[in-house]
Amino acid sequence: MSYVAPVKDMLFVLNELANLAEVNALPGCEDATPETVEAVLEEKAKFTSEVIAPLNWEGDKAPSYWHDGQVTTTKGFKEAFRMFAEAGWQGVQHPQEFGGQGLPKLVATPCLEMLNAANISFALCPLLSDGAIEALLTAGSDEQKAIYLENLISGKWTGTMNLTEPQAGSDLALVRSRAVPQGDGTYKVFGTKIFITYGEHDMAENIIHLVLARTPDAPEGVKGISLFIVPKFLVNADGSLGARNDAHCVSIEHKLGIKASPTAVLQFGDHGGATGYLVGEENRGLEYMFIMMNAARFGVGMQGIGLAERAYQKAVQYARDRVQSRDLAGSAGPVAIIHHPDVRRMLMSMRAQIEASRALAYVAASYSDMAHHHADAEVRKQKQAVYEYLVPIVKGWSTELSQDVTCTGVQVHGGMGFIEETGAAQHYRDAKILTIYEGTTAIQANDLVGRKTARDGGAVALAILAQVRATEEALAQSGDAQLQAIQHQLALGSAALEDVVKYVVANVKSDIKGVFSGSVLYLKLAGIVLGGWQMARAALVAHDKLQSGDADKAFLEAKIVTARFFADHILSAAQGMRSAIVDGSAGVMGLPEEMF
């Protein structure tokens, strides 16, 4: 088995750290009982291990290919997607009204992790559909919902996001695609979109492109962008497929990784104009697109965590099997390399970062559910603010660490890691896109500094830190040496983060470039401190359960050891990062451009 979902770890996080019981008690979340959730996870684990994971290496060896406007996906993908759709996996978190299961995001999140761990190239297709579904649910008309949602949620059709153009990557103000009203409520769309994930493929009957374009009199910049539905095949009044639309895939990219996922160049309107339908109001496209992007950003964070878990499992397997050199403490002959301290350190580093980022992401999902479903509007608002603070961290930090983890995964394999057939290198290559698409780490960090910290004067960040302090207090009072060692590093970390939040708030106006030169470091610092906080919470839970005689001793003790490792080896970087952010801008901005 190349991937076995860590269901026990996932359930521990859901139940002990992410308040599944509280979410289950929310209006509309009554189906998410502990028993149902466990059953869903077990089923998804089986499906991803048996059906999806084996296609991962196949997709790397024999990527999707383009011929004459058509894209043929890797052998097995089409059938697997049919099975995925038929089992209802596309609809886990979507409304029952349109055929979904209506489960909370907290339950959909481990499902998402598993699918991405099993096969990130495959998982991208439903991930983009999720984004399209979210956008239509929020901004689509009732008619649009009726036409598109059921087929997207059933997996009969898939969705795409069309933002990027050759001159407009991170900067959507530069979008040039045009949409010309036809007087009948429809538009003709013209333009070139690049980097369109699953922009063309053979796994579904229709593809619903959501496209950013400008109407003729739109203002310049981001305030003049509108969002359009441009289906590959037009949909007749009876729901059947009509004419082929003028949206064509002219090539796909030759990429470092995620090779089975076709990355399309789409040409709209080369043959008279692609028929498009406005979503919501004109010039509000960016706002709607952000709905898709926020869901997608959280999803990309989960991709990082899933991929890291996959790389970890592979490395552990190799470290158990590969026999090389004697044990340092003495042994008759060579031993499995898992006995060697540095191999152990590498595996712990992978494991600890995965557990921390998983816990933080699931906790964020739980906040999202409360923000959507809580009966009290004020509570919803508070929870939403925390969720929005966490999204750039989940996206940015989890993907950055996935590159570290997959790199370490190759390293554990030694020379074999560099041979493609081993498979460790694929994870390393795949991971590199995660810090780039759906907004680079710097874009996430700008969001964290600007919209999520400076705008409210650091209020949300400081409120979260007050919770961290409460955990520190509990650790200190535990009387346990391991927990107190964790407390020591967590306190240093939370102090560092508080300093940085205050520095950001105090200086963002007077020294904007200085503050933004530390933005990525701030994001990473927030990641390790808030991830470290989750590890500390896990250690506390484990400690309390052990005290009360819980029989699952080895599992609970492992939680404490892993939290200890995270504190000593990952969280211990916090003070240095603080100093780089607060004192380090002179070095960043001091060199004149021509001296590079």
Next chain:
Amino acid sequence: MSYVAPVKDMLFVLNELANLAEVNALPGCEDATPETVEAVLEEKAKFTSEVIAPLNWEGDKAPSYWHDGQVTTTKGFKEAFRMFAEAGWQGVQHPQEFGGQGLPKLVATPCLEMLNAANISFALCPLLSDGAIEALLTAGSDEQKAIYLENLISGKWTGTMNLTEPQAGSDLALVRSRAVPQGDGTYKVFGTKIFITYGEHDMAENIIHLVLARTPDAPEGVKGISLFIVPKFLVNADGSLGARNDAHCVSIEHKLGIKASPTAVLQFGDHGGATGYLVGEENRGLEYMFIMMNAARFGVGMQGIGLAERAYQKAVQYARDRVQSRDLAGSAGPVAIIHHPDVRRMLMSMRAQIEASRALAYVAASYSDMAHHHADAEVRKQKQAVYEYLVPIVKGWSTELSQDVTCTGVQVHGGMGFIEETGAAQHYRDAKILTIYEGTTAIQANDLVGRKTARDGGAVALAILAQVRATEEALAQSGDAQLQAIQHQLALGSAALEDVVKYVVANVKSDIKGVFSGSVLYLKLAGIVLGGWQMARAALVAHDKLQSGDADKAFLEAKIVTARFFADHILSAAQGMRSAIVDGSAGVMGLPEEMF
């Protein structure tokens, strides 16, 4: 031009930090005058930019391939190697007696950096020849030297190192290849060797394999390994090529990177036995192989630095050209991304790490020259000890940072970085082998902890730290705010390193696994502190020159800014690393094996 050697920076390091004048004054180094060295570097820069660098991407697109026992290298490699050989580049550091130029290692080192920056796959071939030459110079008989050295140094033939077998990677005790004496002074060699760089190719008339194997009565383990010369073609008494030897390439690997460099599986003796000639004495093979390995380890460190420089130049070019988003401080329209603070931070991080690792490596080379050429035996011994302390750091740290730098290089390119045609991804893929071959980072770190620190009670390390303290003192007394900020971080760093050295010495016997669980962190800490020390020295030199009215203001100020960046952003991690090493072993070793 895809690569332009940073000759000015290199000369600054040679002259101001690595004591070229002192080396030039050594017996046997008289030819290495400042003028000659500059001319050599200029010539090498031209050759690598014009001839070698353009073949780099070609090699990735159309790697070397195997057919029926023969390996055909990428189109252009054979001709380029002929030009390389004819220009005398193989012989830069080798004795004039055998046709080399007899220049110091300090001069050969920037040449090596350039060749690897231009094309690491190409550069591997002469790098392995260098190792074979060193081994024969040290351990070969006069007759062997006469037969092989001139043709290796002229580049007519090339050399290989044959250590690894499927069951024997890092652990050479497990080598099984056999060598059976034939009674005429020759041996018949049998066995399978894997991961043999340029083990077969079409760029030279003959390939001289240096092979580790066991004689029939050899003791077990590493003390029973002997070293043999096994030429691809036997050499007749008159120096002409004779019969094809029984050493055949049965396949080459499909790799993540360095694709143009053929990585061979060699089969010795499948047709009666490969004729081999013992080098030196039986059972001393590992000792001789270490001669090759030490040279090769230093060389791999230079590969990391060269590759990082190449990735940096590419990223700077893209950051200047790519226009996206307005300037944070306000601009009419979008600007080149080099104006954005996080792009600036990424470029500074690349630049600073490259400058620091380059300076440390060149300084190490200078120690090696003094160890070889100084008139005073006691000085030679001291210099050799420092050089040997630095080799695992140059290898381990420079290659680890090359992965960070090439990863950042992709990131600067955004989505384009993930497209193979852009070329940034090739550097990222190529870099991954560097922390693995010639001994993984953990193997380097074990060497640093065991042979280089514990064995002498930390004496060499502490002697180097005393020199660091003298630099700190000079920084403190400069009266300059930038230099004092650098001093602050350098003092924290050197204190951290001293603590760790003392911890290693005090605990290596009582808690061997605990100490070795921090070995890689110790290596990295030594890298940033000693690299940061070189940056500080550079800043002091620049400061003094500026004070005395040197006209090269922008260049010298850039040295200070880059040193400041290194101190604030890289060196600032030192205290956290100290804590991970000294307090962190509980988390590394605490998890029972079955819980992974």
